[in-house]
Amino acid sequence: MSRAPGPGFRPTHVVPRRGMPAWDAPDPARPTVPLDPLLPVELVERRGDWGYIRCSNGWGAWVDGRRLVAVPEDPPAADDTAGTADPLPLLAHAEQALADYRTAVRELADGALDGEAFEERTRGLRIGIVLDGESMWVYDPEEGRWVYGDGRRLTTYATDREITGEDDTGHAPTRLVAPEGER
Known part of the structure; x- marks a missing residue:
């Protein structure tokens, strides 16, 4: 298991919507922590059905590479119809969640x-x-x-819920990123 941060992390895949197990080595006898659903990962190496992935924090593990969901090579194009609202409220929500967690950790310590x-x-x-x-x-x-953001707008990158034609959330059309067997 590697924790060395990798420069230039670019997600190539996401974890399936139900999450997936991970291993320290391409050996089923050496399990590690499971991966969260829709976690963006970078596929670094393949050995048969095994895939070595790296997460944005540099942590790496082996997974069943057949179950990873490929994402577009490039982030979504930023055209006038593809984006959703201002990214600032979503960033504020993330900041508040991190502050709440930090406070709880401090109180636990x-x-x-x-x-x-x-x-x-x-x-x-x-x-x-x-x-x-x-x-x-x-x-x-x-x-x-x-969601993917370029500083001005957000575009849905991957979702764990199915979007129907009746869904009027104001968000851009979304594709379900589950492997064929999980749809």
């Missing part, structure tokens, strides 16, 4: 919270942000989706 209270206090907090120059991928927990 100071003894003001026990493990059970910490777990209850942090339940439901979920953020994810990858920054690479002007490019940003951020998780929108209210919509259950990853």
